Amino acid sequence: GENVEQHPSTLSVQEGDSAVIKCTYSDSASNYFPWYKQELGKGPQLIIDIRSNVGEKKDQRIAVTLNKTAKHFSLHITETQPEDSAVYFCAAKGSGGSNYKLTFGKGTLLTVNP
Amino acid sequence: KAGVTQTPRYLIKTRGQQVTLSCSPISGHRSVSWYQQTPGQGLQFLFEYFSETQRNKGNFPGRFSGRQFSNSRSEMNVSTLELGDSALYLCASSLEAAGEQYFGPGTRLTVT
Numbered sequence: 237g238e239n240v241e242q243h244p245s246t247l248s249v250q251e252g253d254s255a256v257i258k259c260t261y262s263d264s265a266s267n268y269f270p271w272y273k274q275e276l277g278k279g280p281q282l283i284i285d286i287r288s289n290v291g292e293k294k295d296q297r298i299a300v301t302l303n304k305t306a307k308h309f310s311l312h313i314t315e316t317q318p319e320d321s322a323v324y325f326c327a328a329k330g331s332g333g334s335n336y337k338l339t340f341g342k343g344t345l346l347t348v349n350p
Numbered sequence: 351k352a353g354v355t356q357t358p359r360y361l362i363k364t365r366g367q368q369v370t371l372s373c374s375p376i377s378g379h380r381s382v383s384w385y386q387q388t389p390g391q392g393l394q395f396l397f398e399y400f401s402e403t404q405r406n407k408g409n410f411p412g413r414f415s416g417r418q419f420s421n422s423r424s425e426m427n428v429s430t431l432e433l434g435d436s437a438l439y440l441c442a443s444s445l446e447a448a449g450e451q452y453f454g455p456g457t458r459l460t461v462t
Binding site for chain 1: 354383385392393394395398406408440442450451452453454455456
């Protein structure tokens with residue numbers, strides 16, 4: 237089955253700096269890669285996603301890149317703000333059959349210091 | 351449009367008991383997936399239902415079961431609770447099986 241590795245497990249940055257979180261996946265059939273933000277006491281919130289026919293996607297201060305050949309994808313947050321502090325999860329999903337499920341990375345605790 | 355709702359939000363049970371958790375998906379969404387979240391194991395897939403049929407199942411023992419009703423609402427049941435079942439149980443809904451998943455706030459289950 238799919239295996240998703242996420243790094244780093246913790247990340248501390250100064251307000252205004254950029255933050256980068258990286259994930260690798262094992263199943264070359266995976267074709268959907270969402271990123272979730274989870275704040276304390278809440279469920280994960282979808283913040284951006286990318287499909288395997290696209291190499292990069294941007295939404296304001298957040299961008300995701302995908303390298304299908306290397307089987308890795310990354311989340312980039314620019315001009316970080318204290319409210320960006322949360323746990324971020326990457327995930328991968330296959331294209332059918334038993335692969336119709338999200339496999340998550342272990343999460344990255346991002347702390348943005350004012 | 352209302353988001354995914356889960357009830358109850360918090361639950362305390364004793365070892366050996368059983369528990370039923372409920373999830374109401376976003377209106378119009380037909381797929382419901384369940385996940386267990388623990389500090390040690392992270393987010394782990396339990397099962398997915400689409401149009402009242404279980405489409406996918408994760409690697410959990412048979413004590414974990416679920417169902418989906420004709421209005422897409424879903425329930426999961428855990429029988430013979432163990433201490434290790436203490437976790438945040440999350441439900442996510444999507445329009446279709448391959449679509450974007452939106453999570454509810456979760457049910458925090460504590461087994462004593």
